[in-house]
Amino acid sequence: MNSLLKGVNLYLIAMPGSGKTTVGRELAKQLNYGFVDTDVVIEKTAGDKPITQLFAEFGEAAFRELESNVLAQVCGFTQLVIATGGGIILKRENWSYLHHGLIVWLDVPVELIYSRLAEDTTRPLLQDVDPRAKLRELLETRQPLYAQADLRITITEEETPEQIATRVIEEIPTVLKQNIHPPEDRSLDKRN
Ligand SMILES: Nc1ncnc2c1ncn2[C@@H]1O[C@H](COP(=O)(O)OP(=O)(O)OP(=O)(O)O)[C@@H](O)[C@H]1O
Ligand SMILES: O=C(O)C1=C[C@@H](O)[C@@H](O)[C@H](O)C1
Ligand SMILES: [Mg+2]
Numbered sequence: 001m002n003s004l005l006k007g008v009n010l011y012l013i014a015m016p017g018s019g020k021t022t023v024g025r026e027l028a029k030q031l032n033y034g035f036v037d038t039d040v041v042i043e044k045t046a047g048d049k050p051i052t053q054l055f056a057e058f059g060e061a062a063f064r065e066l067e068s069n070v071l072a073q074v075c076g077f078t079q080l081v082i083a084t085g086g087g088i089i090l091k092r093e094n095w096s097y098l099h100h101g102l103i104v105w106l107d108v109p110v111e112l113i114y115s116r117l118a119e120d121t122t123r124p125l126l127q128d129v130d131p132r133a134k135l136r137e138l139l140e141t142r143q144p145l146y147a148q149a150d151l152r153i154t155i156t157e158e159e160t161p162e163q164i165a166t167r168v169i170e171e172i173p174t175v176l177k178q179n180i181h182p183p184e185d186r187s188l189d190k191r192n
Pocket of ligand 3: 020021022037039083084
């Protein structure tokens with residue numbers, strides 16, 4: 001698979017709590033790719049400030065600017081699995097970066113996301129009186145954007161991150177873009 005991908009990056013897009021980070025790590029391991037999480041890079045760039053704090057101090061628009069900058073940097077490298085932030089699909093300019101690689105949507109039902117994140121306080125957009133309704137509302141606006149991914153992986157409750165990663169890898173050949181050729185090997189050190 002690695003040779004078939006020719007170093008092309010995989011970008012994971014999905015609703016918050018869908019498993020982009022968890023499945024992304026596993027995918028990187030199975031592909032012998034590096035792993036980058038744009039949320040983590042943003043936090044590091046901002047001096048190790050958690051995302052909740054960045055939202056509270058500077059607002060969502062400033063966070064989205066940082067996110068686009070990080071994405072622009074990351075897409076200059078090859079052989080990476082990139083877990084993106086749930087809202088990366090919102091800005092049109094981000095799509096031109098995402099399309100440098102293969103875009104994979106982890107499509108997880110709202111109820112499953114809700115059950116996973118019920119106790120979580122690190123997702124600022126879900127700190128709502130009714131997080132379940134908030135998730136539904138977010139999905140309604142975002143679904144047409146996530147649906148622009150090259151590959152849609154519909155996820156059920158029973159699947160482990162390892163199984164999901166294996167399924168992504170099995171499905172990649174069905175959607176490999178003929179015209180993607182990374183210019184040169186600019187792989188980051190493998191990080192997991
Ligand atoms: N396949 C799975 N089975 C069980 N639990 C999972 C699975 N995938 C992810 N999780 C759990 O769900 C939670 C959310 O996962 P994760 O942080 O990877 O989501 P995310 O898509 O990266 O979210 P965000 O957009 O907020 O960064 C974590 O607690 C993780 O352990
Ligand atoms: O869905 C979203 O808009 C977000 C998801 C997280 O990954 C973070 O990027 C941030 O909490 C915003
Ligand atoms: Mg994540």
